[in-house]
Amino acid sequence: MIPVRQALIASLLLAGALTAAAGCGGPGSAQPTDPAAAARQQVIDTADADCLADRGPLVVVTGAGQNMTAAIEAGSGDTGVVLLHQVDGTMCQWYPYALVLAQKGYRTLAPDITSRDAVEVAQAAIAHLRAEGAKRVFVLGASRGGTIALAAAAATTPPVDGVIALSAPTVYDANATTAVKTLAVPTIFAAGDLDGTFPDHARELYSLSVSTHKRLIIRSSADHGVSLLGGDLDDIVLAFLTDPVSATAAGQS
Template sequence: MRAITTAARGLVAAVLLAAAGCGQGTASPAPLDPTAAARQRVIDTANFDCLDDRGPVVAITGAEQEMTAAIQVGTGDTAVVLLHQVDGTACQWYAFALLLAQRGYRAMAPDITSSDAVEVTQAGIAQLRKDGAKRVIVIGASRGGTIALAAAAATTPPVDGVVALSAPTVYGADALTAVAKLDVPTILIAGDLDENFAAHAKELYGLSIAEHKKLIIRSSVSHGVTLLSGDIEDTVLAFLVDPVATADAPDPA
């Protein structure tokens, strides 16, 4: 019996030694990062039909770790957040974002279709700063303009400037309250043949406490993103270079 017991013990020891040797030679697989997996799902399912691939798509982490897709292109110290209209997606800004990238800017156009658009915008601003942007300017069209003003007013440290094209006073956020406490260079733009959006722009301009601000009203039916052409586009591009000087300069028209 003793011989059998000794042999059995030897067999167990050999098995354990072999198992230990295998463990030393094979690394355990790294656990999956659930955050990275969720981020990839947001990127893969983004509804941006202007893109042929997912290359320019990023995921913004917002309030309560909720993630939102955004188009992001370009590099540089100055970043521009582009907020789309209620009837569109971030693709409304894709062509302009590419233009900005060619000029040495970072451009981010997030999906702001959700009810937490202000928080999404703030998260985008924070992510751009984390990634190295030293200056951030927010541009929004229609409802995106209202969101731009509200998000800028709620962001600390403050952004470097805001442009609102055809922004309603209230639409998904309260721009009236925002401009009454937003002291950053601001440009408000609207067409006077575009329903009552010129009246909204004038009201926001009158309430704005910004030391450097400009009101641009054109005889035009164009709305939101479609206003961005000719001298208005030139003004916006100049604003990215020097918000203060551009906001203080007389309207060229």
């Protein structure tokens, strides 16, 4: 009979051997990481988000075909705002404003829409906010992001609660002229009158819009897209997020 002490030593040695084998990928090794989780982590790790000190605010939104895209999420609350960046920017372009909205009680999501499937990404961002508990969802886009915002909102069911397009071209990887002919939700079109042809685009989209609650804002400015924000336009955006029907009552300004 093996003494109890010797049996205990043998048991400990066997356990150590099994642990070493597991660490080397031998029998008894840990199960591989879930492929879907690994893919999501890869999206976060490689996201173009140099505005963040860490990856904490990053989430992954999944669109049609299970395509995954990184997005910066900030804030909480039952009103969500999707923020769509310009072609010359990244999701970081909206991060400062996302924090402003978050401080005011809004849940914000700024996805990376650099890919050609930007409309699908925007729709996935809308769905993500709803899944997170947002009862109302708005879409705010700048330049190309404004075009994408209008197209995505027109193709989303149930409809979003409102759209704001800043310096949006009529066509840029999506056709906003087609979108506004079916988009009946409250909508704001804004541009600077010294910003090339963009005020003409805003006027055209406004005239084609079928929404009964729409507003055209042309500012005396050469600012473009996100740069338009500031002053009374910030107040208009916040009023729109609170009551889009009242905020669009002015029609043109």
